[in-house]
Amino acid sequence: MIKLADVEKVYQTDTIETVALNRVNLTINRGEFVSIMGPSGCGKSTLLSLMGLLDEPTSGTIEIGGRAVTSYSDKELAKLRNHKIGFIFQSFHLINDLSVLDNVELPLLYRAGMGGKERRQRALAALEKVGLSARTKHFPSQLSGGQRQRVAIARALAGAPEIILADEPTGNLDSVMGEEIMDLLLSLHREEGTTIVMVTHDENMALKTERVIRFFDGSQVN
Numbered sequence: 001m002i003k004l005a006d007v008e009k010v011y012q013t014d015t016i017e018t019v020a021l022n023r024v025n026l027t028i029n030r031g032e033f034v035s036i037m038g039p040s041g042c043g044k045s046t047l048l049s050l051m052g053l054l055d056e057p058t059s060g061t062i063e064i065g066g067r068a069v070t071s072y073s074d075k076e077l078a079k080l081r082n083h084k085i086g087f088i089f090q091s092f093h094l095i096n097d098l099s100v101l102d103n104v105e106l107p108l109l110y111r112a113g114m115g116g117k118e119r120r121q122r123a124l125a126a127l128e129k130v131g132l133s134a135r136t137k138h139f140p141s142q143l144s145g146g147q148r149q150r151v152a153i154a155r156a157l158a159g160a161p162e163i164i165l166a167d168e169p170t171g172n173l174d175s176v177m178g179e180e181i182m183d184l185l186l187s188l189h190r191e192e193g194t195t196i197v198m199v200t201h202d203e204n205m206a207l208k209t210e211r212v213i214r215f216f217d218g219s220q221v222n
């Protein structure tokens with residue numbers, strides 16, 4: 001599903017060169033739930049942003065669905081990002097001025113040919129999956145942290161992505177809410193077969209996934 005071969009990412013500022021990823025070779029299989037662990041600064045978020053096509057490697061190749069990312073045009077890349085990949089972030093990234101329903105519908109506005117009715121149906125179905133049907137008219141500030149993260153998950157799900165990339169999805173939540181979100185991701189994975197790559201600092205959460213990939217200093221250590 002996602003294949004990285006000899007991927008290197010070097011950040012260059014005026015004075016410092018940082019090798020964030022050092023010749024990473026990694027395959028994530030279709031339908032897998034994988035967690036990425038490692039100390040702060042070891043390259044986890046960089047890895048996720050490359051997999052999510054938000055950034056490009058300095059060298060090496062990335063394949064999504066068997067095709068090298070470099071062979072896609074900008075338009076195709078934007079479509080791939082919007083259709084196949086869903087993102088979940090530690091700090092939710094919801095828009096405070098929009099209702100829960102409008103937040104979930106937002107990425108679907110960029111889908112060519114999708115009408116308002118389908119957008120609404122998909123958003124409502126996604127909110128039902130995360131147990132928030134009763135909160136569609138609320139605003140993010142009226143929700144708990146766990147509920148906000150569930151809205152963010154619904155927003156990712158509404159696009160029916162094949163891959164979910166989650167950057168510390170339980171990092172801002174207490175342990176009870178963290179467990180709740182983890183259970184939700186596990187059930188999505190089980191029921192929909194979604195491929196999930198999750199960065200986490202929490203060993204207990206990681207152990208619930210099918211494979212734990214550990215990084216240190218930009219390299220995979222297992």
Ligand SMILES: Nc1ncnc2c1ncn2[C@@H]1O[C@H](COP(=O)(O)OP(=O)(O)OP(=O)(O)O)[C@@H](O)[C@H]1O
Nearest residue numbers: 011012018019020039040041042043044045046047
């Ligand atoms: N835009 C950037 N410009 C320069 N250096 C960067 C940039 N982004 C990340 N880095 C550096 O690359 C390295 C890897 O960063 P990254 O954010 O991927 O680590 P991480 O494992 O996700 O850390 P954390 O667990 O603290 O979020 C770090 O040394 C960081 O300082």
